[in-house]
Amino acid sequence: EVQLVQSGAEVKKPGESLRISCKGSGYSFTSYWISWVRQMPGKGLEWMGRIDPSDSYTNYSPSFQGHVTISADKSISTAYLQWSSLKASDTAMYYCARRTRGYMDVWGKGTTVTVSS
Amino acid sequence: EIVLTQSPATLSLSPGERATLSCRASQSVSSYLAWYQQKPGQAPRLLIYDASNRATGIPARFSGSGSGTDFTLTISSLEPEDFAVYYCQQRSNSGTFGQGTKVEIK
Numbered sequence: 305e306v307q308l309v310q311s312g313a314e315v316k317k318p319g320e321s322l323r324i325s326c327k328g329s330g331y332s333f334t335s336y337w338i339s340w341v342r343q344m345p346g347k348g349l350e351w352m353g354r355i356d357p358s359d360s361y362t363n364y365s366p367s368f369q370g371h372v373t374i375s376a377d378k379s380i381s382t383a384y385l386q387w388s389s390l391k392a393s394d395t396a397m398y399y400c401a402r403r404t405r406g407y408m409d410v411w412g413k414g415t416t417v418t419v420s421s
Numbered sequence: 422e423i424v425l426t427q428s429p430a431t432l433s434l435s436p437g438e439r440a441t442l443s444c445r446a447s448q449s450v451s452s453y454l455a456w457y458q459q460k461p462g463q464a465p466r467l468l469i470y471d472a473s474n475r476a477t478g479i480p481a482r483f484s485g486s487g488s489g490t491d492f493t494l495t496i497s498s499l500e501p502e503d504f505a506v507y508y509c510q511q512r513s514n515s516g517t518f519g520q521g522t523k524v525e526i527k
Binding site: 366 | 477516
């Protein structure tokens with residue numbers, strides 16, 4: 305079964321760092337890009353950026369460039385989304401998704417990130 | 422950056438009725454548009470890609486049409502499980518989403 309398994313919910317304080325993960329299984333991880341999508345509470349979907357796990361080439365939405373870092377470790381079929389200094393406005397659900405023909409055909413269940421003092 | 426505008430924001434319909442959702446792009450995206458369904462507490466699910474192709478396992482009551490800047494998602498006869506939020510997405514470099522249309526029970 306093709307699936308993306310995301311890491312568990314996180315509760316952090318402003319200024320802290322964080323890395324969440326997304327592990328692919330059931331397919332060739334290096335053959336498909338991974339995208340990250342943010343959904344703030346009660347809001348819509350926002351594409352953050354994507355990575356090619358075969359060579360770790362990334363591109364980001366202008367809205368997220370410089371605020372997050374997307375990376376991958378192909379040896380363990382895992383992609384990451386990380387922050388160096390969280391803000392309260394980073395509170396959201398974060399989804400990873402496999403990109404096929406430009407679209408997101410397999411999604412993880414999401415990781416909830418709560419940033420609060 | 423390409424902006425996708427969905428309408429209406431909310432569609433109130435009864436089971437068995439036809440739903441027509443619109444997505445308009447700020448510039449042409451050719452046929453490179455997808456539709457997703459999201460139910461509360463769940464991840465989105467790909468319904469339609471390249472404007473009119475149903476994804477694997479998607480029922481035939483879902484259909485997509487359009488090209489260029491104007492696209493439509495049609496649900497021919499609403500089932501109870503179809504009440505959800507629907508997003509369009511274009512597959513260019515940025516992969517932006519529309520703001521969503523909520524299909525609610527009337």
